[in-house]
Amino acid sequence: MSELITAIAATARPLLVALDFDGTLAPLQDDPSASRIIPAGVDVLARVAARPDVSLALVSGRALHDLHALAEVPEGTFLIGSHGAERARVTRFGLDRDVVQLTDDEADRLASLGARAAGLVRGKDGVWVETKPTAVVVHTRLAQDEDRQEAEAAALALGAELGSGVLHGKDVVEISVLHASKGEALAALRDELGARSVLFAGDDTTDERAFEVLGDGDVTIKVGPGDSLARHRVGSADELVEALTTLV
Ligand SMILES: [Mg+2]
Structure with a gap:
């Protein structure tokens, strides 16, 4: 954990903090509609997003509308849904969506x-x-x-x-029906924002696609057990949120 905290503190700015939702910020539930970010997480994400040199994104397999309904994240947060096929930004008036056009x-x-x-x-x-x-x-x-x-x-x-x-x-x-992955979506967002470093955390095999596109100056965190390309590991959402407090 201390190595992770040192790595987070050393990230170059602007920093993009991108986090998977289920199993990463929200403990897994049998009923997916019952998933919620742990209470301490809601507060820490709000404070992380308020930093001028940090952007926040949730990167989930959920459909975008579903992710938005559960997210409890501040205005300005980017939401990437459907493993990268959908994207939007949270605004005061609701979701500002990128249009998905199927042939x-x-x-x-x-x-x-x-x-x-x-x-x-x-x-x-x-x-x-x-x-x-x-x-x-x-x-x-x-x-x-x-x-x-x-x-x-x-x-x-x-x-x-x-x-x-x-x-x-x-x-x-x-x-x-589209080629999309968390990795491609994350790389695209990073480029658009001009982020000099990225912190990404995820718990599932689909998150490996995001770990794959990140490099030495980035921070990759696997939540829970299992093989991973991530350089750091935490046991639970609580530990992840605790590590994120380093940013605030
Ligand atoms: Mg997950």
């Missing part, structure tokens, strides 16, 4: 994906399908082992057939 071919594939995914989860308890503006997601968090494995295998096969990008995270398979 006719992409829109057709999204419709086919939705119908096929609904078919493959039928009869499997605890498996459900979410439709996003650019992707279809098969959720298996509440399913028993056999149903989960079958549903995830079928979703991966469907993705290989119809998708452009397939992401296999914890109890989710996301099939997107």
Whole structure:
């Protein structure tokens, strides 16, 4: 932890602080709509964002509207949703969204994906399908082992057939009609902001795409167990938030 705090204190400015949401700031819940940033986190993020030399972003797999509803972040925060396919900025009047434009071919594939995914989860308890503006997601968090494995295998096969990008995270398979990743979205935002360093924290395999695009002067933090490219590790959202207080 002390090494992490030293690394955070040494970051060049302007700094972009970019954080995954579920499992990183908000402990994982069986019901995803029950996820909340830990209370200490709401306060620390507000103070981090208030610093003139720091920008704040949440980088999540959630659809943007869903992320915004749960985020509890201050005005000016960038929200990157759907693993990078959607982006917006929080303003006093609501979300200032970048428009996502699907081609006719992409829109057709999204419709086919939705119908096929609904078919493959039928009869499997605890498996459900979410439709996003650019992707279809098969959720298996509440399913028993056999149903989960079958549903995830079928979703991966469907993705290989119809998708452009397939992401296999914890109890989710996301099939997107766009090529997008947290890494590409984070690199683009960094360039636009002219950030000299980036701090990124995440807990899942999809966050590795973001760790991948960061370099020596950046701070990469894995939350929880598992292999990772990240240079630092914390055990929980509480530890992450504690480390972020270094910035305020
Ligand atoms: Mg996560």
